[in-house]
Amino acid sequence: MKNNSEQLLSFLKSMGGIVWEADSMMRLFNSIGDPSQHILGFPQETWTDTPGFWESRIHPDDIGVVSEYRNLNDSPGKIHSFEYRMISADDNIKWVKDTVSFITEGDVQPFLCGIMTETTAFRRLIALEQLEKNVFQLNMNNSLHELLLCYLAGLEELFPMMQCSILKIKNGRLRDGISPSLPGAYMASLENVQIGENVGSCGTAAALKRQIIVTDISTDPKWIGYRELALMHGLMACWSNPVIGTEGEVIATLAMYYRQPKSPTEDELRVMERATALLQVILENRQNTEIIIEKNLLMLQSQELAHFGNWNWDIEHNIVTWSPALYTIYGLNPNEFKATFEGYLELLHPDDRIRVKGIIENVLSTGEDTDFEERIVRPDGEVRYLRSWAKRKSDPNGEILGMIGACLDNTEKVSRIMAIEEQNQQFREIAWLQSHIIRAPLARIMGLIDLIKNTPVEELSQSELLDYLLTSANELDDQIRIITQKTDKR
Numbered sequence: 001m002k003n004n005s006e007q008l009l010s011f012l013k014s015m016g017g018i019v020w021e022a023d024s025m026m027r028l029f030n031s032i033g034d035p036s037q038h039i040l041g042f043p044q045e046t047w048t049d050t051p052g053f054w055e056s057r058i059h060p061d062d063i064g065v066v067s068e069y070r071n072l073n074d075s076p077g078k079i080h081s082f083e084y085r086m087i088s089a090d091d092n093i094k095w096v097k098d099t100v101s102f103i104t105e106g107d108v109q110p111f112l113c114g115i116m117t118e119t120t121a122f123r124r125l126i127a128l129e130q131l132e133k134n135v136f137q138l139n140m141n142n143s144l145h146e147l148l149l150c151y152l153a154g155l156e157e158l159f160p161m162m163q164c165s166i167l168k169i170k171n172g173r174l175r176d177g178i179s180p181s182l183p184g185a186y187m188a189s190l191e192n193v194q195i196g197e198n199v200g201s202c203g204t205a206a207a208l209k210r211q212i213i214v215t216d217i218s219t220d221p222k223w224i225g226y227r228e229l230a231l232m233h234g235l236m237a238c239w240s241n242p243v244i245g246t247e248g249e250v251i252a253t254l255a256m257y258y259r260q261p262k263s264p265t266e267d268e269l270r271v272m273e274r275a276t277a278l279l280q281v282i283l284e285n286r287q288n289t290e291i292i293i294e295k296n297l298l299m300l301q302s303q304e305l306a307h308f309g310n311w312n313w314d315i316e317h318n319i320v321t322w323s324p325a326l327y328t329i330y331g332l333n334p335n336e337f338k339a340t341f342e343g344y345l346e347l348l349h350p351d352d353r354i355r356v357k358g359i360i361e362n363v364l365s366t367g368e369d370t371d372f373e374e375r376i377v378r379p380d381g382e383v384r385y386l387r388s389w390a391k392r393k394s395d396p397n398g399e400i401l402g403m404i405g406a407c408l409d410n411t412e413k414v415s416r417i418m419a420i421e422e423q424n425q426q427f428r429e430i431a432w433l434q435s436h437i438i439r440a441p442l443a444r445i446m447g448l449i450d451l452i453k454n455t456p457v458e459e460l461s462q463s464e465l466l467d468y469l470l471t472s473a474n475e476l477d478d479q480i481r482i483i484t485q486k487t488d489k490r
Contacts, residue, residue: 017099017117020047024102024110026069027051039096039118041089059085059093072102072112083119093160095123121267124158128271131155132278144286145178151282153180155256155275159268163235163257166279169195169206169250182257186233195250200226201240202253209250211272213239216261237262241276243283251283310406313341320344329386329409331378349375349383360390364400367392373410384411 018039020032029047040057047053055066062084072080083097100114131154138147152164165179165187172195177187193199195206204222205212214220215237217230223238230238235257243252254276256268264272309326313319320339327334330347337343341360348356356374363370371389378384390405 017115019113019115021111021113022054024070024073024112026054026066026112029054030111039088039094039116040086057086057088059087061085069100069112072100073110076102076104076110078102091161093120094118095120124267124271127154127158128274131158135278135282144282147282147286148178148279149180151275151278152178155271156181158271159256161258162268163259165202165255165257166252167202167206167255168252168283174202174206174253182235183233186229186235189229198222198224200230201238202255205240205242205253206250209242209244211239211241213264215263218261234259236260239264239268239272241272243276243279245280245284251287252279254279308406308408311339311404313403313405315400315402326407329384329407330376331380331382331384347376349377351375360403363390363392363403367394384409385413386410 018033021030022028023030028051032044032047034044042053055063058065065082065084068080068082079099079101081097081099083095086094086096088094095118096116097119098114098116100112102110103113104110131151134154135147135151138150142150148166152166155164156162163179163181165177165182167174167178167190168176170176174190174193174195177190179187190200190202193203195203197204197207198221199207200223201212201214212222214222217223217227217236217238223230230236237258237260238255240253240255242250243254245251254272256264256272309323309329311323311326312321314321318340320341320343322334322339324334327337330337345353345357352375356372359370359372362368369389369391371387374386374388376384376386386407387410388405388407390403392403393401395401
C-alpha cells in the first residue's frame, strides 16, 4: 500500500515538535530538526552519524518500544503515537511523545518519520501529584520517619541523579536527619550541628530563613567548614530550602544534592518549592497531633491519679461517652459495658436513684449547672461515693443537644470522714461512761469510806462493809474494762 508522503509529512509538521526521519528499523536517523539537542542535549550529528543511537538512549524499562517501532511496516500510512523515557546527555530522564508513521511511496526506500515532543514536565507533574496523594494516605497510619522517607524517595524517582534529605531544626541545631540515599556516615556527621552562616547549605538556609543554592561545593564559601566532609562523600552541589512554620520559626530544611556541580532548572526549583510547602503542612500537622496526644495522655493520667472522670451525653441518640478513668471508677470494662442514661441510673445506689434522676431532669429543664453527691454500686457490690457535676448543652436556638459532666471519686475522703465520725462517737460514749456509769460505783465507795470514818468501831459490821466495797470495786473494774475496750478499738 502506498500513501502520499508529502501530505503526511505536512500533517506531522503541523503538530509542532521536532521532525525526524529514520530507516524502517530505527537504526540510523536520516535527519532530525535542530531542537533535538534541547531534549537530550546531543547535537544533530550524533543522531544522524551514530548507528543505534536512538535505541541506546531509551530508558531500560521502556526498551520494548523498539520492537513496536519496527513492527510499523505492517501498517503503512497509519499514524501511531508512543510515549517513553530517554536518558539525556547529563543522565537525566526525559519523557518523549512521538507521533510516527511508516512511509512507502514509489521507488523510495520505505522509512519512518515522526514528530518528537518532550512531555517531561507534564509527566513529572502527574507523578508528583500521585506521590503527594500517596503521602497524605500514609500520613494517617505511618510514623513520621516512614512518611518522610517515602516522600524523599519519591522525589528522587522524579530526578534520578538527585539525592534528598530533611533535617529538623531544634534549639538552633540540625537534628534527626533523614535521607533514602545519602551515606549514613554523612548524615550522622550533621547531627547536632549549630546553624549559622557558612554552615553548609542547610545550616545557612535555616539561619537566614531563605533558599540557599550552592552549585559547586568545592568553591562556595558557605561550605568552607564542611567542604572536606561533603567532597569525601562525593557531593558536589547542594540546594536547600528552609521549612518555615506558621509562627515564623524554621522547623526543618529540605536539601537536594548532586554528585557534580549543577544549577537547578526551573522545573527543579518548582518541585523544590512545592515539596517545601507540603513538608511544612506534614511537619506542623504531625507536631500539632503529637502535642494533642501528649496533652490527652497527661489529662488521662491526671484523671486516673485524681480518680476523676468525665462524660458526654448525646440525648438525641442516647449515647453516653465516658473517659477511661470513669470506667475505672465504676469498676466496669469499656468493652463490655455500653454507656446509656438508663444504664447509668441502674448503677446508682437504690436509695439515691430517684433523687439523682430528679437532679438531672432539673438541669435539662432549667439549664442551670449543678453539683451533687451520689453513691454507685460496682459489679462486685462495693459502694463508692462520688461528687458529680452536670451542665446542659444547647444550640444557638436553645435546642437541647445533650449534657456534659464529671465525677470525682470521693470514697477515700468519705471513708476518712466516716472513720473520724465513728471515732468521735466512741469518744462521746467514753465520756458518757466516765461522767455517768463510773461515778456511781465510785460514789458508793467514797460513801462507804466516809461511813467507816464517822461510825464507831463497835457498831461496824466488817463483813458487810467489805462486801459493799468489793461489789462497788468490781462494778468499777467492769466499767474501766469497757472503756479500755472502746479505746483499743479506736
